[in-house]
Amino acid sequence: MSDHKLCPIAALLSAAEKADHPAAIGAFNVNFYSQAAGVLKGLRRSDAPAIIQASRGANRFQGGPDKIAYMLGRAMEQSNHRLPVGLHLDHGDPEKGEECADSGYTGIMIDASEEPFPENCAITRGMVAYAHPRGVGVEGEYGQLLGVEDDVHAEKTVYADPEKVAAFFEKTNADALAIAYGTSHGPNKGANIAQLKTEVVRDSYRNMADAGLTDNHFLVGHGSSTIPQDIVAEINQCGGDIRGAQGVPMEKIKEGIAFGLRKINIDTDLRLVITATARRFFVDNPSAAGCETLRGVKEALDAKLDVIDPREYLGSVTPFELLREPPDGPGVQEFVDLMALMEERIAQHVAFLVEAFGSAGLASSVEDVTVEDMKQRYARSDPW
Ligand SMILES: [Zn+2]
Structure with missing residues (x-):
């Protein structure tokens, strides 16, 4: 096992917030070893910090959170990876969140976005109350994203209300919040592009800034794969049949970052590159x-x-x-041979993305803190 410590997600997102240019940390979903190794390789090419994340489906695929943590540790060790990396649960529930917080993860996403706002806050706060004393950060979700991704699916977009975003952080002390602004899960984002409202990000961030929250609380964009059309064409040329796949235009993601997104989730893009x-x-x-x-x-x-x-x-x-x-x-x-090719292609795409997200070159500006340090900080900042 690597003795390289995984980085708390708050330290990673804070480096993006403090950067002298608009920046967000890339959060890349992984399911198997070579996918993780490819992401790490791309990060080294770009000197970028990042979050590696695993959904409940990925945890099932590998046999549990401890297996994912082991897999990432081994990938880092094998490549002598020395850049800051966090390990995060994507779209968790309280049970899986607690298991991951006890399995070496440095961040937990608790998705109670289907619940009414007060219940969503209460469930997220419950996760924070479990995770923070262990030094583990928490991401919530507010609003709903169209589309399907693993265990998550929604029929229509429910936008986050910027007026409530600051209240969500104040009620929960979550580190991060995924806000729905019109992006969608999965490969078919086309129909939804017209509904993208980056002003939801802008107004949410402004309200957070007015409440003095932006140093330790960060906005997240889910469903942000760009769906490179040359990759889709390659799949179809080589025997596949994928139709209507369309992603979020990169200029819209960059606009969201300029408006205050500090974590950008990428899953579908890597699935396409691998396929x-x-x-x-x-x-x-x-x-x-x-x-x-x-x-x-x-x-x-x-x-x-x-x-x-x-x-x-x-x-x-x-x-x-x-x-x-x-x-x-x-x-x-x-x-x-196949796994080596996948690693290389993933690395190329990850290097491209972190450049576009503004996190290339930020590795050395991530504060050198551990989960142990975070226990002390959370003990001071949690309002209970
Ligand atoms: Zn998501």
């Missing part, structure tokens, strides 16, 4: 489809042409995906 790499690999290496380790992957890709979630086709290679130990046996070299 394009897999489909391309089988076109370029037809014999790999017959090898023992990858046969199930190819069959799963052939069976579902619109698949973009790597868990749906990589599940057959478990337990290799973790690379807890170097695998051996027939067909392993092809698997290792």
